[in-house]
Amino acid sequence: MKTAPLSAIPAVPPTPTGTNDLRDIKPPVDIPSGWTWLWWTLGLLAVAALLFVAWRYWRKQLLAPAKTEPAIPPHERARRTLQAALELLDQPKPFCILVSDTLRLYLEERFGLKAPERTTEEFLMELPSSSQLTAAQQQSLADFLSRCDLVKFARAEPPASALQDLYHSALRLISETEPPPLPAEAYRDVAAAIPPAAVAKP
Numbered sequence: 314m315k316t317a318p319l320s321a322i323p324a325v326p327p328t329p330t331g332t333n334d335l336r337d338i339k340p341p342v343d344i345p346s347g348w349t350w351l352w353w354t355l356g357l358l359a360v361a362a363l364l365f366v367a368w369r370y371w372r373k374q375l376l377a378p379a380k381t382e383p384a385i386p387p388h389e390r391a392r393r394t395l396q397a398a399l400e401l402l403d404q405p406k407p408f409c410i411l412v413s414d415t416l417r418l419y420l421e422e423r424f425g426l427k428a429p430e431r432t433t434e435e436f437l438m439e440l441p442s443s444s445q446l447t448a449a450q451q452q453s454l455a456d457f458l459s460r461c462d463l464v465k466f467a468r469a470e471p472p473a474s475a476l477q478d479l480y481h482s483a484l485r486l487i488s489e490t491e492p493p494p495l496p497a498e499a500y501r502d503v504a505a506a507i508p509p510a511a512v513a514k515p
Contacts, residue, residue, distance in 0.1 A: 387422035388491035391415050395483055402473045405464050409479065413461040416454075416483045423490060433458045450486060457482045 385393075394415045401408040417428035417436075424445040428436050437455050440446070446454065460479060463469040 386492075387419050388487050391419040391487050392484065395480060395487075399477075399480065402476050405470055405476060406468075408476050409461040409464040412479055412483050413458060413465070416457065416486065419487060423492075433462050446490065450489060453482060453486060457486070 395412060398408055398411045398415070401411060414429070420426045420428045424443070426436075426440075426443060426445065431439065437458070440451050440454070457479060460471075460475075464471060
């Protein structure tokens with residue numbers, strides 16, 4: 314039995330150990346500085362301040378008194394509606410409905426008469442018990458409402474001249490029953506009673 318010579322056995326390189334290992338260098342680690350935290354704090358404070366200002370503005374607008382337009386007197390509102398009704402002269406039924414409803418609403422707002430809630434017959438039966446209108450005015454009103462009803466319910470087709478006559482009848486009744494204008498002294502008293510804060514600035 315023969316043995317292989319020692320020179321035929323390959324040599325195994327020694328394994329590096331301990332301090333002889335070489336590794337890759339790790340990247341640097343960012344460490345937050347004091348300035349970073351300062352800028353974050355200032356940003357949060359700025360956002361909080363903006364939110365507080367927005368909340369104060371919204372609350373002020375919510376609590377502010379609403380600006381109200383001066384109320385239009387019933388007779389002025391009725392005149393404007395009657396003027397607009399002239400655009401319907403070529404449509405008798407819509408015209409008569411509008412002028413009749415306008416005068417009924419005016420009488421309710423001016424005198425408390427329940428004209429819009431009554432039929433013409435019911436209203437005319439109750440009208441003599443009211444002292445708000447003279448006998449001549451009551452007769453004129455009865456004629457006006459009856460002629461309007463002929464167009465509204467009986468399908469009458471009056472000419473434009475008859476519709477204009479209805480318009481003038483309604484306008485005349487409003488002019489006769491509207492409240493008298495205030496004298497100059499009353500205007501001065503009303504103006505003096507208004508506090509300075511309530512006067513709108515230009």
